[in-house]
Amino acid sequence: MVPSVAHTSANAASSNPEASLASLKRRGRIKAIYILALVSSISLLCYYDRFVVAIVAQSIKADLHVSDGEIGLLSGLGFAVVYSVMAVPIARFSDSGRRVKTLSISLAFWSLMTALCGAATSFPMLLLARLGVGLGEAGGNPTMHALVSETFEKRWRGTAISIVVVAGGLGFMAASSVGGWIVDHWGWRAAFFAGAVPGPLLALLLWGTVREPKVANPVADERGILTSSKILLKRRAFKMLCVGLSICTIGSFAMMSWTPAYLMRHFNITASQVGSGYGLTMGVSTVAAMLVGGILADTLAKRDPRWSLWLPAASYVVALPFTVAFLLQSNLANALLLVAPMTFAAGLATPPAYALVQSLSGSKLRATGAALFLLFTNLIGMGVGPSLTGIVSDMFTHFLGADALRGAMALVASAYLIGACVMISGARTLIADIESADKN
Template sequence: MASLADSLKDGAVPAPDPASAAGPVPRDADRPRAMAFYVLALLCLISLLGYYDRYLVAILVESIKHDLGVSDGQIGLLTGFAFAFVYSIMAVPVARYSDGGRRVLVLGVSLLIWSAMTALCGLAPGFAVLLAARLGVGLGEAGGIPTTHALVSDYFPARWRATALSATVVIGGIGFMIANAAGGWIADNWGWRAAFLVGAVPAPFLALLLFATVREPVLPVRAVGTAPKGIWRSVRSLLARRSYALLCLGVAVATVASAATLNWMPAFLMRTHGLTAGQVGGSYGLIMGLSTIIALLVGGVLGDALFRLNPRWGIYLPALAFMGAMPLTLAFLFAQDLTMALFIAAPMTVMASLAITPAYALVQRLAGAGNRATATALYLLIVNLFGMGSGPAVAGWISDALASEFGRESLKYALALISSAYLAGGLLIACGARSVAHDSAAADAA
């Protein structure tokens, strides 16, 4: 079997030639593997900062709630809908602009916007400004993941694409872990506002590196052509592929449960088991972060291997992973003591996260070369608007509604009810297995 290093000789963007630094490099040229790995490393650092800024608010929920005097329903809007609405709506047009040969530009500007808005979160005098700043973070990050995934797909050949993408997604686990551990520690010692401000510091340096060292890849002529597809034509062609549409819908439904869990579990542990933000970050945050990293690495490699063996198994992997997350989430919520809950947290997180990398890789397989960023953005629009946007908010509203009967335990029962979305989402994804091979071939021919 050819090594990853050998495979990179096809499909990676070449290192800059000092004699022609401004000129584009054809996508099908032979390129040194060092440049591909350099770009991947830089994209991982940018993704790390994005995931830190995105997930930080979850560990700060109780501090923000007490400082600003807001309800669980308002916190649900802050952690879910405020970010997801703008992020989802803007992701497709921004990605379509990016697919026109402006991927590096879009990613760099997006990085600067979301980091500036993260700093504004730390300076917000009240809930209204904090909510507006979270909308701004969503606007900036709309150009993050789709463009990053498109660049990775430009630099790495198809057979290694899921493995390479897994590196950028694994950073999500590290970002979550740092947001919980470092963010919780900063909040305990200097307050929740300082945790936001720290997250904005690296952005100018990373943006400078991106603009100075990475050039725009050139799309194949057959993908770009003389008359590029309009955005709605691209969206229609993607949704016409049954496996892609069901993947988007199924992951969106499952994300109702995973987003609610992700954003409310720190608050659940503080209320039910009496932990501080720093203690949650140092225990649950580390366990969840490490488990997520393992799941994303395994998911990427396993997804590649299963898809090569049988395309249907590329679909069954995320479907079965989501279905297995439901009983483990219920076991975590109703564990009798903290030790047992933390023991269950690892397999619960592995099952909930195992689907992420194979799903991203499937999106790229079903996209076609000229629609890579658009396909990821459309996927994220559906998943985040429905799943991330509604999951935390609905959990907060249910918790508020049950508070009169269950008191501080109301959040536990709200999360238990929402965990059923894992099962429903997994079943929807599995329904696309029959057409995935045909849809993948159609994407390659487009």
């Protein structure tokens, strides 16, 4: 009798444990790459749905007759409060061993709310729908980062998370370029609908094909939200990272939210022209920054772990002069030329910051740490930056006229320097704080 292939393979595997181990490692790598690709796709959609409001702002302003302050509320405080406050309790639920379920449900919900944004017929309706998007996305980034961190070992964690962040950058680029094209051809409502369609499909794929990762004693960690938050905030490096980056993101969220409207007003161009010019330049620069930032952070951290804080701080210091120069341009071509270094410099901060949050949180508090970090950066950065810029722009209109928005953006961008100084101050205890996180 001729032995079957399966039987022969089984005998070969049992007689060659090294080959069996190699096969398991290969399957593990394929699984990890699949999860990374799926999570990256979700990240792309997440950022499209979050930032598409920036490219449709001018159309909404004209259609629904709203002020700059109200537009700032849609992209800033109105979204950020719900997103930030709900991120921590949702992350605690996720950390209890339900990361795949949490991300799947969150994705389906924020996609539904994005569709309702497109159906809104008044500003209050649109604001309520944006609050819903914020609620859904509160379960997004923290859970995505935790899921990827559990899938990849520590030495590859920064690079893996940077890929997820790069996908988010592509989503931001798509919000400007694809969203702008849709606005000019089918209107601002269609731009929201386009971001809603893929969500349920990706949610079903995640739910049906990815198993819950094994978390170290998820049930054994019965600490409440406040206790867990206190543990994390006692680590000085974690606290300084959260506060410092939050201050920096006041400027960066202001720039992201208002640059499309600024270009349309100052240079009298359409949404699709902003998308093809600014959107593509910004997107390519963001992707490059995310890839370089993750790899650079992993490389520098091997020499000295404190580079995980020094690099984000340095990136914002370098970004500030490019930002001011961008706002001072009277020629569109020169302004777009400065978008690349301005975006690249600020974008270098994101991958090392996200990876450092995971290292400072420890295995049991990964999603909680990410959520607490996002509570700071989004409530302060996203909540204050766009809204403050809109309010200041309305105030400046009385004496700056058409340059009011430009003056407001320049003023708010100065937060980069303050935040960088705060982050640098946290480097002193960084190594000890990482060791403490590993033990707990």
